Amino acid sequence: MRSVLFILTFLMIHPFTGFCSGKITFPHADPDSTYFGNAVVSYTIKGKKTTIKNLLQTEGQNIKALHLNVVGPLSKTGLMRVNFTNSLTHEVFDFVVADKGTTIIKHYKPALTVDIEKKAAYMSEKLVNYYADWCKIDIIAADEKHVAGKFSGEFVSDDGIRIRIKKGSFDVPINEN
Numbered sequence: 001m002r003s004v005l006f007i008l009t010f011l012m013i014h015p016f017t018g019f020c021s022g023k024i025t026f027p028h029a030d031p032d033s034t035y036f037g038n039a040v041v042s043y044t045i046k047g048k049k050t051t052i053k054n055l056l057q058t059e060g061q062n063i064k065a066l067h068l069n070v071v072g073p074l075s076k077t078g079l080m081r082v083n084f085t086n087s088l089t090h091e092v093f094d095f096v097v098a099d100k101g102t103t104i105i106k107h108y109k110p111a112l113t114v115d116i117e118k119k120a121a122y123m124s125e126k127l128v129n130y131y132a133d134w135c136k137i138d139i140i141a142a143d144e145k146h147v148a149g150k151f152s153g154e155f156v157s158d159d160g161i162r163i164r165i166k167k168g169s170f171d172v173p174i175n176e177n
Contacts, residue, residue: 039066041084041093043151043168052086054172063087068175071147073099077116080139080147082170092123093168095151097137105153108132122155122165130155130163146173 037054044050056065069083069092080099085092096119097103105120108131120132135153142148151168 037066038146039068039084039170039172041066041086041168041170041172043093044166045163049167050086050089052088056088068172069094070175071172072174073142074116079116079118080142082147082149082172084170084172089125090123090127091125092121094119094121095137097139097149099142100139103137103139105132105135105137108135120151120153120155122163124163128157128161130157130161133162135165144174146171148172 039054040051042049042051052066054064054066054068056063065086065088067085067087069085070081071083073080074096078099079096081094081096083092083094096117097105098118103118105118108119108121110119110121110131111117120135120137122130124130133154133156135151135155137149137151139147139149148171149169151170152164152166154162154164156162
């Protein structure tokens with residue numbers, strides 16, 4: 001009984017000690033922000049290279065930096081969907097391509113009447129949709145756990161603005177949401 005009273009008194013005097021500190025710490029945390037996780041995406045747009053993993057540790061907290069919307073094979077089609085969001089910038093990439101090898105997409109425009117089709121689309125951080133005028137996506141490796149590939153191409157918005165995406169790559173786990 002005395003030990004319980006001692007602990008309660010100690011915690012009243014030193015409320016920011018131990019589990020009452022309110023600060024969550026993670027083992028092996030660096031003081032700077034670091035990316036980690038089992039997914040990585042890289043791309044260059046307008047000379048700005050972005051490389052991101054699925055988790056960002058900053059100020060002692062883990063933030064989901066790369067959200068895998070849908071990654072996996074589309075059953076009975078021979079196609080693979082790779083759709084992910086850079087949660088820090090709100091950029092979204094959406095590819096539906098052959099589940100192996102190279103897919104070239106020319107003059108893609110979404111259509112409501114088409115159920116499943118090969119596509120390459122990008123939504124910028126300013127929430128502008130761009131569609132592949134010409135895009136090459138290579139699936140380098142795909143198995144039941146992950147898919148890896150490369151992509152590059154020229155995309156055009158509905159108002160005719162063109163952007164070039166260079167040196168794109170992804171290595172992401174299968175996530176069939």
